[in-house]
Amino acid sequence: MKHKLLAILSVLTLIATFATALPARAAITNASDLRVALDSLLAEHVQLAASATNAALGGRDAEFTAAAGALDANSVDLSKAIGSVYGKGAEDAFLPLWRKHIGFFVDYTQGVAAKDMAKQDKAVADLVQYTQDFGAFLNSASPNLPKDAVADLVKTHVLTLKDVVDAQATGDQTKAYTALRAAYGHMSMVADPLAATIVAQFPDKFGAAPAAAPDAGTPAAPAAGTPATMPNTSEGGSLPFAGILVAVAAVAIAGSLLLRRNRRTI
Template identity: 30%
Template sequence: MLATLGKPLVALALTALLGGATVVLAHDNEPAADCVTATQSATQATLRDLWIGHIFWVRNVALETMAHDDAAAKVAEGEVVANARQIAASIEPFYGKAGSDALMNLLVEHYGAVKAHIDATDAADKDKQAAAAKSLTDNAGHIADFLSGANPNLPRATVVSLFVGHGAHHMSQDQQIKDRQFAQEAKTWAAMREHMYVIADALTGAIAKQFPDKFN
């Protein structure tokens, strides 16, 4: 079921965040023009790449942790942190150093909850899994508070849904890796990748609406 989360959330995010931003009305007999600029397209591509990097390296942490390869897990974890810094830095041109630092702290909190779930899953500790799941849900609310407060084009409820879904994908993936259900995990990975595109595109669209002069 978790692997199907992406499709309804795609519709939700695009309706709430991008629906009125990508097409302008035609004037008289002129055809409708796509108002996505080259700058917006480049920003979208960058954010997609960064968020895919997040799930790629977190997956490596899960794989190496459950393989009990501490050296490989440490390298992967270092890449998770480096990627988080890049994601946080990507919003600095719009929200300043304070905004970038705030997002970095939230991404650290997010990864802490994810890593706690990986470790709990590896140990088959259901109580710690449940605690990590709660931390992920709480973090989704914290991220939503920050993003909706910074950008009025990011409704809190929508952002919560996006990041709760993202956390659910992480947890599903952890269990599938632990159980060596790699065919199912491949489907979860595909859904995670699609979901990262939704998050990246939603952020891009909302920022472009808020700062149109930076995207002309």
């Protein structure tokens, strides 16, 4: 009987531990939200730009118009992200500057489609100069972002996206998608240092540590955009699904132990 009580108490302790501790898991901080947002927006920029250039090279006008519209909406979202940190003035300055390099890529794509080397060379020269202009812009917003370092990162973005256009023009889909993966992956190398610098520049706004675990019985406040409970599940509680599985497993193990002990006593 004593062993049975100890086993039951152990199970109840496990369940209570998961019920109180798991909902209090570390919340997503503003800093990580910023990093994820910039990673997502810049990666989306590459994906939509590649869709637009591919449609343009294929002469699919309706598709190009749709892709270009989505690409510009992404540019607006990026400008708002910048504005949320540096203010309306920076937002208004960022948007036309960002759109400028997209225009240069349109020029380059048109040059490739027409096999016009002069137009291609002019577009490449414009893009190279753009990397310097963009580096200067971000450096003016945050001195901790060196102009030359930013320019080099943006230059790699320009070159990797140029590789996508060149591969698309050959019709080699394997090469095109390999280049797209490289261009897509590079954008985190732009977003991550930008996010880190912004956090360092505004520690009060972005550097807050996750909230401490609340007392038992007090639900943890979710981070912005994070559901307080598991969505679309039949569990009906606030426990993460993994926690429920562990608790159920604990009950099953304890039940098995009890059953074995009972059999020994029969």
